[in-house]
Amino acid sequence: MAAKANVSVITASRALRQSEKVTPKTRARVEAAVTALGYVPNPAAQALASARSRIIGVVIPSLTNQIFADLLRGVMDGLEGSPYSPQFVNTRYLASREEELLRIFATQRPAGMIVAGIDQSEAARALLRAMNCPVVQVMETGPDPIDMIVGCDQRAAGQAAVEHLLAQGYQRIGFLGARMDPRAQRRLAGYRDALARAGLADDARLVMTTPQPSSFTTGGRLLSDLLAQCPDADAVFCANDDVALGALFECQRRGISVPHQMGIVGFNDLDVVSCSVPTITSVRTLRYRTGQMAVEMIRATLEDVPDVPRAVDIGFEIIPRQSSARQDGQTLPQHSTTNSKETP
Amino acid sequence: MAAKANVSVITASRALRQSEKVTPKTRARVEAAVTALGYVPNPAAQALASARSRIIGVVIPSLTNQIFADLLRGVMDGLEGSPYSPQFVNTRYLASREEELLRIFATQRPAGMIVAGIDQSEAARALLRAMNCPVVQVMETGPDPIDMIVGCDQRAAGQAAVEHLLAQGYQRIGFLGARMDPRAQRRLAGYRDALARAGLADDARLVMTTPQPSSFTTGGRLLSDLLAQCPDADAVFCANDDVALGALFECQRRGISVPHQMGIVGFNDLDVVSCSVPTITSVRTLRYRTGQMAVEMIRATLEDVPDVPRAVDIGFEIIPRQSSARQDGQTLPQHSTTNSKETP
DNA sequence: CTGTTAGCGCGTTCAA
DNA sequence: TTGAACGCGCTAACAG
Numbered sequence: 001m002a003a004k005a006n007v008s009v010i011t012a013s014r015a016l017r018q019s020e021k022v023t024p025k026t027r028a029r030v031e032a033a034v035t036a037l038g039y040v041p042n043p044a045a046q047a048l049a050s051a052r053s054r055i056i057g058v059v060i061p062s063l064t065n066q067i068f069a070d071l072l073r074g075v076m077d078g079l080e081g082s083p084y085s086p087q088f089v090n091t092r093y094l095a096s097r098e099e100e101l102l103r104i105f106a107t108q109r110p111a112g113m114i115v116a117g118i119d120q121s122e123a124a125r126a127l128l129r130a131m132n133c134p135v136v137q138v139m140e141t142g143p144d145p146i147d148m149i150v151g152c153d154q155r156a157a158g159q160a161a162v163e164h165l166l167a168q169g170y171q172r173i174g175f176l177g178a179r180m181d182p183r184a185q186r187r188l189a190g191y192r193d194a195l196a197r198a199g200l201a202d203d204a205r206l207v208m209t210t211p212q213p214s215s216f217t218t219g220g221r222l223l224s225d226l227l228a229q230c231p232d233a234d235a236v237f238c239a240n241d242d243v244a245l246g247a248l249f250e251c252q253r254r255g256i257s258v259p260h261q262m263g264i265v266g267f268n269d270l271d272v273v274s275c276s277v278p279t280i281t282s283v284r285t286l287r288y289r290t291g292q293m294a295v296e297m298i299r300a301t302l303e304d305v306p307d308v309p310r311a312v313d314i315g316f317e318i319i320p321r322q323s324s325a326r327q328d329g330q331t332l333p334q335h336s337t338t339n340s341k342e343t344p
Numbered sequence: 345m346a347a348k349a350n351v352s353v354i355t356a357s358r359a360l361r362q363s364e365k366v367t368p369k370t371r372a373r374v375e376a377a378v379t380a381l382g383y384v385p386n387p388a389a390q391a392l393a394s395a396r397s398r399i400i401g402v403v404i405p406s407l408t409n410q411i412f413a414d415l416l417r418g419v420m421d422g423l424e425g426s427p428y429s430p431q432f433v434n435t436r437y438l439a440s441r442e443e444e445l446l447r448i449f450a451t452q453r454p455a456g457m458i459v460a461g462i463d464q465s466e467a468a469r470a471l472l473r474a475m476n477c478p479v480v481q482v483m484e485t486g487p488d489p490i491d492m493i494v495g496c497d498q499r500a501a502g503q504a505a506v507e508h509l510l511a512q513g514y515q516r517i518g519f520l521g522a523r524m525d526p527r528a529q530r531r532l533a534g535y536r537d538a539l540a541r542a543g544l545a546d547d548a549r550l551v552m553t554t555p556q557p558s559s560f561t562t563g564g565r566l567l568s569d570l571l572a573q574c575p576d577a578d579a580v581f582c583a584n585d586d587v588a589l590g591a592l593f594e595c596q597r598r599g600i601s602v603p604h605q606m607g608i609v610g611f612n613d614l615d616v617v618s619c620s621v622p623t624i625t626s627v628r629t630l631r632y633r634t635g636q637m638a639v640e641m642i643r644a645t646l647e648d649v650p651d652v653p654r655a656v657d658i659g660f661e662i663i664p665r666q667s668s669a670r671q672d673g674q675t676l677p678q679h680s681t682t683n684s685k686e687t688p
Numbered sequence: 689c690t691g692t693t694a695g696c697g698c699g700t701t702c703a704a
Numbered sequence: 705t706t707g708a709a710c711g712c713g714c715t716a717a718c719a720g
Binding site for chain 2: 713716
């Protein structure tokens, strides 16, 4: 920085960061100079001199997916008032691209990293470790975190969703899944757990998936395909809410009554499923909170807070609504009252 | 960088960027050294030395809104293969926050800036100009761009949407708008234009807005409020598709037949409106393409391409579907065939 | 066309 | 506690 009035440049930058080790007098002098000259630090120079940027890298598969938008909001809000700023990139669900992006981040020497999922390649894991900064994996729990992790047990959540359908008396429960990224795969595993335990598994007829991106349109198509393959299916567990809503629309088009002829359960509890007609049962996952927590864990680590939790299971919750209310459908309110979203 | 084998550091960095002004032989020598040493440039050092980062700042109001997610995808994809990387921030629809964010960006000396809308404060405009880099305003057209601009005429689009309803024979057309950011305001202005021209304006009864964020739930509430205020409304133009879908759900709850008793037109043509039951007429806007174009304009400017267009009207298109097909409803396909999205 | 040099603005030593 | 000097890795301007 240019000569800061009659304050030494060094004293100044010292005063700027560690206010304890400076005389109040000096501090005042510095602050006066700062405002007088309109001084603002140059992040590039800071990064160069300290070999550390104030960037928090956030690596997610997709921006199209509402789920990740919620996560990002949590990250952004959690970073409010901190000197760090998030930088988002998306992998498009490609491991190769993830590695490439991590290599780019490595050159920035980020203050912390947030990555979605637990299926990083060995190379990606190595890159993350080499960054020598706090790393948080998000959206899932898992046995072998790179550093820290926060999310929910996708498999258990899938199982719980299907058990809800079983409890409502549905018997031939199909699975509809698009994209089938690793998390959707684990929800499918949970679906299988539940049906196997009930002795109702029939993968060949009941499981319908597509590598296509998850969308409302895809949901309708998947339901059609399922019905073609298994006309007597009486319920579906959808790996995503958009698939669930698309399936509901397809039922309406075909005159299939939901929940009486067909039960539907979605996943993630997006806003839309609480106000559709009928409302759709879903599994609430706390994406916004997950983003916030990931940031909290990174900040705490950077500030040497003791006992930062290294693995957080943030849980999930089945939100029963009309679309699966075969037993007690008449007693549920017409417009679901369960409508409080997790986020501001 | 450390001594690059036996190549001069300078020649090297020269070869790295301007391949024309270097002998093929030298170039080969450099590339060999680069791979041998695993050299990767340090962006902080580049930024410091050149007083220019490779960051493209992207300032949008919200990440919750699907519209902006589409824009961001266009920006990201447009930046593929370039040395630039996007950095996103959101203003939460607050002018004060926009200025604050721009001040932060200013310290980064970005290579280019993309900002949503045309309603920046004078201070924000000054900050953007002071950045001395290409600036593109997006999502709207306007008479006084800061630098470059790409988007569509929101007011004309609103007017066209309402004229579509008029052409279908609807008479008491309400307006449902949430958030009411400047773009929604201009759509409302277009709505007024159309109704005034038809001699059917009745703002006090027909216009229903809320400052709350746009959402499916809000849409239902707005329709209820409108019907309370004006029970004989026979159509609604919704400032956003989520409001439109929420309104459709509310109609279903009340047993109001769409499009016969109530016509509905949305805005933006989100995926969901093309597969709901009934499908919803909407105004297609090209968010993804807008993001791509903004990036193209910035890159072209940075590369001194001649005759870069400074203002692009990207247009819009009414996509008629079942929800407004009062006249020819019986002839429309049950599942709208107009379903090709703008994006991959 | 190639090699050399001097900072960019800050953090991090040291010495006072 | 404060001040001064050095260098982070690169670009830009110049010299050969």
